[in-house]
Amino acid sequence: DSVSLLTVSVTDCNLQVLQQVFPIGNQTQFQADFEICTQTINCEASFIAEPMPANQQQIGFENLSFPVSYSTYWHWDFGDGSDSFDFEPVHEYAQPGIYNVCLTMVDSMAACTSTFCLEVWVNLISVDCEAHYSFDIQGNTVTFTDLSTGFPDAWLWTFGDGTASSEQNPIHAWNIPGTYQVCLTIYNDSTQCEDTFCDIVTLGDTLPDCHADYSYAQVQGLTYAFTNLSTGQPDQVIWDFGDGTPFSYETNPVHTWEQAGIYHVCLAIISNLTGCQDVMCLYITVGDTISACQADFNFLVDSVPGNTNHYWFIDSSTGINISSWYWDFGDGTTSFIRNPDHTFADSGTYDVCLTISGQGNTGYCSSSVCKSIITPAYHNLGGQVFAGNFPINNPDFTGDTALVRLFKKSGNRLTEVARANFWEYGYYFFIDVMEGEYVVQADLTPESNAYTSFMPAYSGDVPYWQQAQSFSLSGGDVFDADVVMSALPTMENGPGLISGQVVCIDNSLVDLTERIIYLLRDGNIVSLSHTDTLGNFVFSGVPLGAYTLRAEIAGKYSDALAVNLTEVDNQAMLLQLNISSSNVYNIDDTDSFVNAVKLFPNPATDNINLSFN
Template sequence: HVYAQPGEYIVTLVIATAGGCSSSSTQLVNVSQPSGCQASYRYYPIDSLNMLLSNTIQFVDQSYGSPELWFWNFGDGTTSYEQNPVHEFAQFGEYMVCLTIYNLDSTCYDNICLPVWVGNPAGGCQATFTFFPADTLNLLVSNTLQFMDQSSGNPIFWHWDFGDGTTSTEQNPLHIFPNEGSYQVCLSITGADSNCFSDYCKQVWVGNTAPGCRAMFYYYPADSLNQSNNIQFADQSLGNPTEWLWNFGDGITSTGQNPLHLYQQPGIYHVCLAISNPTAQCYDTVCHEVSVNAILDSCENVFSASVSGLTATFDGSMVSGDTASFTWEFGDGYTATGNQVAHTYIIGGLYTVTLTTVSTRGCVFSSASMIFLGDTALVQTIQGTIRAGSLPVSGVVLLMPQGGIWNWGAQTTAIDSMGVYRFEGVMPGSYHLLAVPYSVAGDTMAYLPTYYGNVIFWEQASAITLGAAALAYDIDLVACNGIIPGDALINGNI
């Protein structure tokens, strides 16, 4: 409709159906307001913990054009001249709330009326959202945030205000902020049923997440027998997060801190946890591959060995009982197949035996162990002194097979009051020695764990090969010069 002249007009819409149903709605319309002046507002329940039962609404003016005066009509017979009033409605229901803005020189005048639902009589219609940095590899400098709608009530329309002058109508928008800093982000939702209308705002921090903020989690089957598709996830994050968003890799998400999730099928799932604490400027994301229903365990094999002279008999099996092919490597260049095999070595000594299985599922798994054949009189004693100048040392020494074959195991012995250690009954082979000082003259930070060869890295360590005359294997501890003690984080995946 084209009006002949500017002014205020009362506009009424009347509808009627063939079945005799009729209704009308009336609004005050201002025509041809001065350019650049536009009334706008948002609102939300004051009781953020009990939105569905709150009668008290915070109204926030968001008008353009620098108005100087505000007039609110709350649709329940009460009014206000405040810019951002808080109003308590007497009952739940729908109210037509109107805001009129103007200034003293009459260059700005506008009016807007919106239906406001108090107490959410539609039931379950509540706007809320979470967010996390989109760049999970560079969280500290990422200005791009992924927003995720978490609203209830099956909304069909979304309106995002990112607090930087831009908006979006997507359900889960990806937004690039112009600068680091704090932004007030608001989400408004509307449902197919006009009774559903809700608004939610939170402070969002962009970029430069706080130090000490780190997303971490572990998981385990809820069934103690480890044969369950029901997985318990446990948040282990640092930085005191207040919000969590889990993506379980099967299309399902959760905002709980420690969710229990039931997978429909066994398998390997890419699970991600995003954490946030806007107040502490903490945002982080971590992802792990999660094995459900012991898929990996079904690949494992084990074997035993018995030795008679230079002949060893091996018996292998699958942990899961699955059918598989068995391939043996005896450590002397010879191989064999079958789950039960015997092999005669040409000379005695220490050998690494490896069993590789391929299950009917196509899963390949290898395990290894060491066996000794020959004269047990060849076993020797390894001993020496651990020194830190002339200072007394307390601690332990570890004896490990060279190359880190850990299922063979590391032996441990204590350092006595004179700094001397001793291993007896050591079979022939090549080993590394590592001295681990607990304290030197009472100082727990003065010296570092040190390998034989007086180095702190095993790649540089000197290996011990038994079979020659017994020697004293002394270690001079490396001083902890210039290292400042303090809190730190070491973490990883096994």
């Protein structure tokens, strides 16, 4: 008559064994309920990006997301209009640049979604970074403003009281008034650039300040006498004469240099009574120096939309013994890099100064030069891309994407400053575009449904850059810079084949990828082709007849290459289509003398006719 027991056991999420015991009687079914998992599973998307060694524009992405399971859905947005659903994709970018890449993970089993974005620098020269900040004191609370350059994405502040912050612009309150050293360290994960800047913050009621100050006078030759003019009850002084000799602790020292030059002489004072410290440094010219160098520099403003008030400075100083460069940008920031770049926080006029110095076999040299810079105004530019009478994807979605290129116009020269893919309701826009004249070109991407149905066009509705209507960004934003792509005529199928390569005969640097080649008949465009990465192009199924080939590359002039397809010879292959930065291709060295030339009409309003005898 012993009692039998039924034990049911399970293991929960924390690896604890849970049990329920039932006496066995006449019943045949038992119900055991357990709560085996009360924790929730969170997912977090994350990745890193590295360029491939063989191709710097090909980026490999390492997926660091958690957790990873068969039920997880992945979506990558590469920031250039393309995407992927692979776990760890490799993506090749068409152009160098900075792209905002986002990874979204959706785990249906865990019922969680996470998105992580990272700026990826593609085939760009590493950008120097420089930490700097400003601050505003209100009692014991200080508001800090990051003024660093070089696009940092991580900040570490130490406030001198044992606390720290990772915010970009923190607000910090001290418990006790006093003098604190606050340091900002910045870091850019893409460029691996790191820099630190420290400054002193004084709070509340402190003891009287001390101020280092001195004067000097020449005694004889290379010997100078120094007079300490410091205030604040200093009881310790330290002199550094800038020539590598030991420090002097005299109050009013006399110093002799071994050779002439310009020396950085510093006086440091310390008051043990008040705990105050201060330093004063001056450049002192000792003896007769040799003017063996001349400071000079050039500067370029960044014309890429969005990079407001960004400048490159190029040292063009002369001299054979220059070893030091000191830049003062006129906004409170400095640099010791020979060829720095700098972004002004605010628009305005700045006096930028460069001081160079060096020590060589000819002696010491030093020179300074200042130039005034007026930052440009910036506006927004936008419009719609039309395919025929309607904007793409408007009012109905047509499955088309437009590659829109923005060119800055200077005389007859066009320089591409930005490009992007647009598809939402046919609208395109560029933000913070520098003032000036601009031309816009639109072309459908190969993935578009109407890729072969419409011709690329420039501002207005013209296929050639010389005819493009320019837009002036001088008085404000422009949002009606529309581009109308005309329908491409349907060409009958024929037995002809035309192929060749675009060649830049003046050796200027030109990207020949995805460039437009027009096929014309009787002066009218009848077909077009796009080049590959080497500038090769092909027209197949061409009817017999006489044609002209022209390359359409903004800012470049194209030869008009005649092609005649006949029944006997219906293929024209390995052609060379010449382009150049000038519309003059060659000059015959042979002297020519014209006895009589008739020019009409005169005066002329359009074309001029010349008649030679």
